[in-house]
Amino acid sequence: MLPRELVVEVLAAARARGGSFAELFVEERTSTSIRLDDGKIEELTTGIDRGAGVRVGRGTAYGYAFSNRLDREALLQLATAAAASIREGNPGGTVDLREREPAVRHRAERAPSDVSSADKVGWLREVDDVARSFSPEVRQVIGVYGDSLQRVLIATSDGRWVQEERPRIRLVSNVVAARDGNIQTGFEGPAGLAGVEFLDAHRPRETAEKAARMAVTMLDSLPAPAGEMPVVLGPGSGGVLFHEACGHGLEADLISKEASIYRGRLGDRLASPLVTGVDDATVPNAWGSFSFDDEGAPSQRTVLFEGGLLRGYLYDRLRAEEDGVPSTGNGRRQSYAHPPIPRMTNSYILAGEAKADDVLRDTQRGVYVKAIGGGQVNPATGDFVFGVSEGFVIRGGELGAPVRGANLVGRGIDILTAIDAVADDFETREGICGKDGQGVPVGNGSPTLRIARMTVGGTGEASGSAAAGGSGGPGG
């Protein structure tokens, strides 16, 4: 993407005042996005983005400068601006740049650029048709198709030269259903680091059906019970909880800032013995995967919890140097316009041995969470909140009426410790995780989990005294 001599010159200029290292990140991204709304193809957008960022590190401090100009003059100006974060010092050198070969490659079999826009539009039409024919109560369908190809070059003063192409694809279906003034929504949005073949395994038809079923199911919902009760998290939704309630607190920048309750606790039992959790960027073609992170470190699988014991943190380069450990390959950035920070990739609670049906049958009363809409956590205190987008009451070991307006509130350590069942039915959910104003693709995964006690927020009565729910919901 850039000649080697120019890269060497830029790195040398960035180290004019020293610092522990200099890094150049160059990116080109082509993307297509198509939006169907209200039965119409509203917009088909194609974009070409490019830019470069220069970073100079010193301890955990850094200077970062970026621009979307890639000419020599602009790049040297960036190097000077980034070096300005260092007050004074002697110039540092650059080791010979050596190309690194990836340990894992995530190949796209069929490039989206070889598929006509007419075909892509056709997938959205299918989403619209399938969702609308699912039920007359479906009122509105939004379908969004997106593909992108990100090409990166990462070079560092300590000799890294890494190039990678990351193809990403996603098809999202949002469905609105209505009955007698009651409006509910459903969502499904599978995504992968892959080519168009991804949609062979994640058919537009199934995506549309799942979203429509969720919206229509929730039309029967009653106000959620409020209070403390057992919560069973369906496959995948526990992964979202793990990501929010725990994963962010394991990111080394928060540990370093003493803003995480997990600081200094390696080896401690901070989760139920049933919990083994990993962060794994090597999962083939998974949404949060890559061959190299955005600092040029190879992707890897990092064990976070093993049988409930805290085993690891997620490191980028700056924090790894601070702690004198190797980077775990978790230095990620949204684009050239952002400095890398420690981020999760695909964070999973691994499957256990229980059967999901047994877990439910053993639960007399509580809430079953089939889909979590998203969440938020304060890593310093561990307090979190999640919205439940599809949930049901559990009564006598069976699913009862769907519940609306529920959320889950608690503290990460308490919740992971309170997990008393882990089933064997692992699933993933894909999303965009936001942190410090940067969004990156992440995968979350888990099997069915049960949390013995957890606060459920809702407008209904406390579960102990709740009136019997309506007719039975669908069987999980």
Place this chain on the structure above:
Amino acid sequence: MADVDLTELGAAAVDAAQGGESVEAYAEETRRTEVTARKGEVEGLTFAESRGVGVRLIGAGRLGYAYAADPTVDEVRAAVARARESAVFGTEDEFNALPGRDDAERIPELFRESEASVTADRLVSLGLDLERLATTSDPRVKKVDEAQVGDAVSRVAIASTSGTRAEYARTDCWCVVVALAEEDGETQTGYSFRLARELGELEWADVAGEAATRAARMLGATKPSTAKIPVVLDPFAGSSFLGVLSGALSAESVQKGRSLFAEMLGEEVAADSVTLVDDGRLLEGPGAAPFDDEGVPTQRTELIARGELHGFLHNTYTARRGGADSTGNARRGGYRSAPGVGTSNFFIEAGGADPDGIIRAAEGGILIQDVSGVHSGANPISGQFSVGATGLRISGGELGEPLREMTIASTITDMLKAMQAVGSDLRFFTSVGVPTILIGEMTVAGV
């Protein structure tokens, strides 16, 4: 900045239009510097330059969009060609159109020469000062999670085949403090920030002190028992809900059947103390701009007036479709996207109530100082929400014990109707503004 100016790029796009096509170029450039201080050192310094052009093309009622980062004149022409290819797949829609030419009155106050020449060194020393202020105002606050100072200079130019030639420049600066209070092994966070058009207008000590106070007063927080009680939303908490409201008041949501207000024009939707306004020309608001993101002049629009629903936010498309006039609320997330509908300065107008009086009136209730999970816990269509909250018990007419791990749940419309008093202390958070508000009764769930 770069060699070709924005006006020239816009002109190149307009010139590339073919017969019968409407073409609009939205060009923007920004220079931004941000300094984060921690432990008396510069933790991070970011310098950024970016520019780009987005092309909207409408042919036979079909819309196509293409963008390019830092394009040459030739690359802008290529973007027009790509938008043309994309438009073929768009659904024909008679309401797709560009606004006609309507020159907006300039707002010269938005650009401050002094801000445009601020050096990184000056931001570094301000950032270090800010952290020092935040860690010396309360003995329990010895460190910050974040103390950040930043500024930006930006320029926008819009040109179209309808004759629009709109340009403006602005300066913005901001400071953010997330303070950490600690006692007996417990940590609580407190957040504050301010925006202004030049650094001299930022109230540094207020921001630092407020973040520290909000952190320290949460130490020792416990979980309340579940109850239906009066709730006071302080402006921080109230601002979180306005985002949900702005979506529901967009004509785009209404026309697509995704607004809880869809059939309620002219009806009482809130208590009569509530007047909700969007005003892109209000200088006190950080969202002020002479024109919106398709070049239509901004204006003051009363959406809810003394409790009654008066109107919706419109861009050119929704106005044509709804038989209304654009309210100057076309918004886009930069040059990479075509305009949708969004807010400029969106706020509940200050009322007559003294904020301390509001707290006294909520005896036995809770002051909510922070809510979390609104983006996931609130349903913008049904209006139902249940969000996490932290706050303080109100007893003896004063703020008392801190409370956490609770949720508040209601619906947006019930909450609007229960707003018994609106404070005189309107305060803007980014482009959203709210005073202190008393809600008669809400379910607060804890133990």
